[in-house]
Amino acid sequence: MGSVFDLPALVRLSAFAAMILMLLGGTASAFDYSRYQPEDLDVLIDRDPPAGNGVDVYPVRNIRLEVTLAAQAAPCSLSLPDVPKSVPGTKIDFLKWAMRTSGIPKEWIDRVAITSCVQVKSAKGKPLPMFIQDALSDSLAKEVAPGGKVTLYAMLVFFDQRGPGIVINEFMRPQTQTAQTGRDGTTDCGCGRDFHSGLDFSAPEGTSVPVMADGVVVKVEQDEAANVDVPSAGTCGRYVVVKHSYPNGRSAYTRYAELGRLIGNDGKPITIGQQVKAKDKIGEVGSQSRFHFEVRPVEGATADQTPKWTQLYAAVPGMEWSRYAPVDPQKFDDEVYGGKKAAATAEKN
Template structure:
């Protein structure tokens, strides 16, 4: 995650996603924030120089390591079968709850390269935040060593590049977002200008409608859930088992390509129309990945919505669509947008 004040909130949110996964991997309880201090600063060159078995693998205890590296390639989907077996053999993640389907290739200070595994929720951010050739710090656990080198799983990362500072005075966090529904500090997504009233709103990925709010004056309910007029929520299930909810908010007419209103349970393909922009042309868009540690801790939510099927999407916290890559999260690699 790029350093700097402007990105601090997103960094804390992404770190929260991996807390429970980290707890499973290490056998330690979840803490209030990602525990960077537990990771021991280690040279990747020193790690690569350690003895390797001539045959088979040596299973490791999952030592937490902090590694300064350079990104060579955000490779994408990779075979994780042996990693999974090593995790099971050592008692880490015995139920397979942690999403892992992607790898990256990194380079050490002396120019040696290594392919490492990355949690899917972390990989959802990494390729968009770290350019090829960029410096980054990995927080990883060492799960095995084979003839090819150490088998590492990345739980979190930081980048060395400072954030670009916008010119002029930044907007107040108490100012309203362009959709007019939330203050900027509470804004759970991005607002897009559709260009004109009635412009078609298309779904970003094939999915199933799980929630429709047809009322233009829908009540606010809890923060970042209601109070922004008509909305539609879709559930997307990816080949790697990852699940993502998308929400399209502040809509005009709810209508598909035939002019008919969508129905709960209806399936839409990527790029198909699901609604139209309203009079002010602004559409609010959210991504809510289903990930360990990304569930709301709000007691008010539990009291009001727990057990209500069509509000399950709101159990999961939204992420910044400008920083999160759904294709990477879903194990789809690079493809045309």
């Protein structure tokens, strides 16, 4: 899955998570799956068309659709209806006009290239062309063949005589939906079967993923199909776990998952026991153009003490991280948790 276009209803990230975006130079963004509400594509297609030759543009709606892919990306001019005479230019010009009219900021529209459309079919087999971000086209072609089922995360922008005008922001194929929908209504990349265990970021393939604090590597998983049999871990592909120790005696694990190559600043493979500094490269974004980040504070109250965990992982080196429950990275402040802020205040006084 490629780079995403997330509208600017931005969540407040903790300094720990926000640094990811800063270090990646703005090439990554946290995709908020929970903002996309399920819609029935057949209902949208069957909506009465606007009067005359008009176009209805409403405030943009973030929707989630279950569809069948009918055809891969092709120039939109091959599949979309004619541009209304009142809006000069190409079909993409019309789309941009409709997006601005629906309330999407111009700077976001200008940043995202959209030149192609894909054909999909609804549950009842009705065909519909949809706009797709250029950054997603190659990934979709690699991951979903025509005739395959796919979940689309998209924006409903307008209705014209042929039906709804929809822009695809992200997609998820069925086999990657290990986690699907959790208790809080969010969805993740498969890391965590009971609930969303962290943040999913989208970034171009090959983008360096940085470590967020000093620590030591305790786990390196090279198996792309790796699965951890605890509810909050799930299937996360290749991943690296780093343990961070703080001045107040506390510690926490961070996990960087769904990665491509697990290499450091020097281009050499990441190894267990390796000391890393904040901002060091821990790996690269893989071919699915995304990665998963989570934080697991070492807290006795959240430790998995069940016989199942003990039997499976107590004697397995590097799996201690899976004992502890993940927390929302958007709310975790490592400086507060680790006593850094308290120490800095004491020094000033």
